[in-house]
Amino acid sequence: MSSTTNATSHGGGGRLNRLAKAKSPYLLQHAENPVDWYEWTPEAFEKAKREDKPIFLSVGYSACHWCHVLAHESFEDEVTAKLMNERYVNIKVDREERPDVDRLYMTFLQATSGGGGWPMSVWLTPDLHPFFAGTYFPKGQFRQILEKLADFWDDDKERLIENGKDVIEQLRSNSELAPGDKQLDLPHLSGQVYKRLERLYDNEHGGFGGAPKFPSPAQTMHFLARLAALDMKNEKRRSEAERARDMAVQTMVKIYNGGIRDVVGGGFSRYSVDNHWHVPHFEKMLYDEAQLLSSALELAQLLPADSADRKTLEAMAIDIITYVARDLRSPEGGFYSAEDADSLPTKDSTVKKEGAFYVWTAAELGELLSEHAEMFGFHYGVEKDGNCDPKHDVQGELKGQNVLYVAHTVEETSSKFGVPPEQVQVTLDKCLALLKEHRDKNRPRPHLDDKIVTCWNGLMISGLAKASEVLDGQSTDALELAEASAVFIKKNLYDETTGELRRTYREGPGPTGQADDYAFLIQGLLDLYEASGKEEYVTWAIRLQDKQDELFYDTEGGGYFASAPDPHILVRMKDAQDGAEPSAASISLYNLHRLAHIAEDRHAQYHERAAGVLRTHGQLLEHAPFALATMLSAALLAQRGLRQFVVSGAAEDTATGALLRAVRAHFVPGRVLLHLDPRRPPRELAALNGTLRALVDDPSNARPNVRLCENFTCGLPVYDPGALTLA
Known part of the structure; x- marks a missing residue:
């Protein structure tokens, strides 16, 4: 069957549209829609120009509840789909695969509506200029908007085209940041952010x-x-x-x-x-x-x-x-993206509900937990008629259900039931295990978005690396999990020849990597090096920083572009504001300062890049520091001064371990931990670090020790963990 024929078939008879060939789980969720969907490809853009039709762009992600609602109400509706197919070229985008597409049009949506979110619905000219946008629209309203905008295109397309061009020029102008021209008062800005957070803080909850x-x-x-x-x-x-x-x-x-x-x-x-x-x-x-x-x-x-x-x-x-x-x-060690909000309540159900996998009726808990149900219900806030306020359940899917939470402490539960706290905890743990077993056996799991995103794996590598340092045996596999993720990325999402990253993996590598893929992975590898002492992670991080600088650094204006070069992304933006994740620019600033103390021979190079980042975003940082809190904290750390802790000694030596535990005992955000095993000297790293070169053959390393270095000048070796001063 030809792709054209295949594209116009639909789910009514189990036939698929062209999204059936996609790798994204989100796009695959729409493969049976009667909508003639395209991916974000030149084929779609050329069709729009050839047929002189506007583009309807729909952006979402697989775990998005309201994306599902819009799909069920409108994209699965034959009448709406017919309208879309006749009067538009329809493009579906997974925001997690293409954050560059999402970022550009979300900026337009936020500028024109004052808000944003997903699903994002954007109407474009064939030249990809936006002229209208919104988020979720109820079925009737959505169809009305489709009809009105299509009529507007037929009657006055020149006006829409001119408006779209003006929008892109405005976005381009706004993205050309005016660099800050004065020294930032970082402590003052930090105080502003603190005061704002203190004012917003909910003291009760x-x-x-x-x-x-x-x-x-x-x-x-x-x-x-x-x-x-x-x-x-x-x-x-x-x-x-x-x-x-x-x-x-x-x-x-x-x-x-x-x-x-x-x-x-x-x-x-x-x-x-x-x-x-x-x-x-x-x-x-x-x-x-x-x-x-x-x-x-x-x-x-x-x-x-x-x-x-x-x-x-x-x-x-x-x-x-x-x-x-x-x-x-994944079995290969990479981490998947997400689990959905919606799922089938039972194996026999045909309609998914939000939270169905997680919620419980009081009767169900009573049947499963029998004599322990009352204690369990008291502790976890169970109510006979459900504990979800109807005003927080707009679709009525949680009526009569209980979302478990810690309503009373173990001590309060102990007092109420006259049972020792230790026994209360044992009982609660047994009940939770029983509920998990029942849930796993009898309830379909929510949909798993099994694509592996490089930048999110970088964030998880950081967390796991820190866990291996802080939990000290409570989570024995944290370091192993972090290393397995790094190995997966290097094998499947990294090109050794070019040094470039891919953004996602699912049945093979996906789109090209974006700035956050480089920045978050570099951060993860630096954390993994500090946790493991393995030189291979830090040298890979250095190579990735070189590639990030090559692909994303603006040599003319300074700072990093957020997106990779792409002729169909009309504006390359330099977004430094924190959102659900920190910005790539902010994490890059922190990475550059760390690398300046790790590969210290390149200090001037990294310092220049870091100064460019701060200069580029200086005006926004000065006027809205709370929007760039991560960047502000990175800049403040650099101003206070990062410090090198050089730990010399064999990793398996108990004395070395004691010193490492002392170094890791407190949160020291400006810490740079360097490992020097005299029996296996870090030759490649030492070639970039004068301090390590000088210490490799130092006779004082006959015993495990720590040197604290500030401004690239090291103090005397410390052999006693108790004598180590971290302040």
């Missing part, structure tokens, strides 16, 4: 602002942890540092105890629709798990070892690792 509530580690926890660590021992700023730490810690504890955590199977949903972390939007994203893992570990290190909150944060980290290793890991 944690988090910043009202519903819906996102964990937003890149915008909040990452910044607050660094602010706290930098200023905790400064008499003038200690109270602010402690408040920064406590806001972040209490937010994380509330998240852990809320319904946003899958208490039965582990892992965290993307956000809660209420203000107290109870009713989640149920999809689970790898990038959220990774960032929450890193934040939990960093904040745990800011607390005393016997702190109850520290134990909760460590449990949170273990929960994430357990979930990701079990449910989001």
Whole structure:
């Protein structure tokens, strides 16, 4: 069957459109639509020009609940599809595969509507200039908009074409950032961000602002942890540092105890629709798990070892690792992208519901847990008629259901039922195991987006590398998991010959890598080097930074473009604002400062690139520092000064291990850890690092020791872990 014939067939008879040949799980979800979908390809653009039709661009991702709703209501509807096919060229894009497409048109959507989100619906001229955009539209409204815009195109296309051109020129003009021309007052800007977060902080429930509530580690926890660590021992700023730490810690504890955590199977949903972390939007994203893992570990290190909150944060980290290793890991070691919000309630069901895999009726729990149901229900907030407020359940899918959350502490449960706390915990654990077994056997799992995204694996490598340092035996496989992900990427998503990355893998490598793929993976490899001591990871990171500079650095204007060169991306943008993930520019700034202390012979080169990043985004950083909190914390760290900890000694030597534990005992955000095993000297790295070259044959290395180096000048070797000063 020809592709043209195949493209116009539809799901009514089980026939497929051209998306059946796609690799993206999101696109494959639309392979049976009666819509004549194209991928983002020249073939689609040429068709639009040839037939003089506008383009309807639909952008989403496979775990997106409202994307599914729009598809069921409109894209699976024969009448709507006929209208779309006759009057438009229709393009479907997975935002996770093509963030460059998403970024450009999301900027237009946000500029014209004041908001954004997915599904994103954009109407374009055949030259890819946008003239109208929105998100989810109900079925009737969506069809009306399609008809009106198509009529407008027929009646006054020249006006739409001119408007579209003007839009692109405006976006291009806005993307040409005016560099900052003065020295930034970083402590002042940091104080502004802190004051804003303190003003927004919810003292009762944690988090910043009202519903819906996102964990937003890149915008909040990452910044607050660094602010706290930098200023905790400064008499003038200690109270602010402690408040920064406590806001972040209490937010994380509330998240852990809320319904946003899958208490039965582990892992965290993307956000809660209420203000107290109870009713989640149920999809689970790898990038959220990774960032929450890193934040939990960093904040745990800011607390005393016997702190109850520290134990909760460590449990949170273990929960994430357990979930990701079990449910989001490919057999080859890479990590999958996401699990869907929607699923079938039972194996016999035909209609998916949001959260069906995760929620429970009181009657169901009573039947499964018998004599333990009352205790379990008290502890986890179970109510007879369900515990989900109807105002947070707009589609009525959670009526009568319970989203489990920690409603009472173990001690409170112990007091109510007259059972020792230890026995309460044993009973609760048994109940959770029973529920997991029942759920796994009787409920269809949500759809798994099994594409492997390079940048998100980079974030997870960072989290796992930190876990191997912080948890100290509580999660024995964290380092192994991180290394397996790195091996997978190098084998499947990296071209040794060209040094280039691909962005995604599913049945083979996908589109070309974007700036965040390089930046997040470089960060992950640097963290993995510090955790493992294996030189191969840091030398690969250095090569990737060279390639990122070649492909993405703007030698004329400074800073990094977010997207790879592509003639069909009309504006290459330099986006530095934090979102669900930190920006590539911000992580690159941190990477460059770290690399300047790792490959210190290239210090001037890395410093120049870093200065270019900060200069490029200086004006925005000065006027809206809260939007660039990750970049601000990276700049502040560099201003305070990064420090090298050179640990000399064989990795298997117990004395070396004791020194490493001392170095890793606290969160030191400006730490650069260098490993020097005299029996296996890091020759390739030493060729780029004068400090290591000088120390390779130093006779003082006959015993394991640590040297603390500042401004590339090292102090005397420290042999006693107790004498090591990290402040």
